[in-house]
Amino acid sequence: MSVTKKTILVVDDNEALVDALDILLGEDYEVIPAIDAYQALDVLCLREPDLIFLDCFMPGYNGLQLLREIRQMKLSSRVVIITAAEAYLLGDEFKTLGVDGFLQKPFDVQDIQGFAAAA
Numbered sequence: 001m002s003v004t005k006k007t008i009l010v011v012d013d014n015e016a017l018v019d020a021l022d023i024l025l026g027e028d029y030e031v032i033p034a035i036d037a038y039q040a041l042d043v044l045c046l047r048e049p050d051l052i053f054l055d056c057f058m059p060g061y062n063g064l065q066l067l068r069e070i071r072q073m074k075l076s077s078r079v080v081i082i083t084a085a086e087a088y089l090l091g092d093e094f095k096t097l098g099v100d101g102f103l104q105k106p107f108d109v110q111d112i113q114g115f116a117a118a119a
Contacts, residue, residue, distance in 0.1 A: 005030045006119050007047070011040040011066065012055035012082060021053065024109065025116055037061035041069060048075050051119035056083040067097050080115050
């Protein structure tokens with residue numbers, strides 16, 4: 001019997017971070033990397049991941065803009081914002097758009113695993 005792995009889309013312009021999350025989570029989850037919002041949108045047009053780790057501050061199309069697109073697409077994916085800023089500095093719009101959590105860089109491995117397990 002084949003068990004389907006849950007999918008996690010990791011969207012961050014820091015390729016080293018994307019690779020690290022792939023290594024950390026790749027054994028138990030299907031990790032889909034995207035180094036910018038445009039790659040993420042390409043993925044989201046084809047499939048709906050169970051969880052999206054989304055960097056808040058990316059050059060060009062930022063995390064808030066992408067989150068708005070995700071919500072317009074009516075995807076039920078859980079979204080966790082990854083940021084170097086304090087969560088309270090991001091404003092209420094992220095919360096209004098229904099994020100499932102915030103991870104402040106540098107983050108604890110157990111926090112990443114906890115969000116993944118809850119997806």
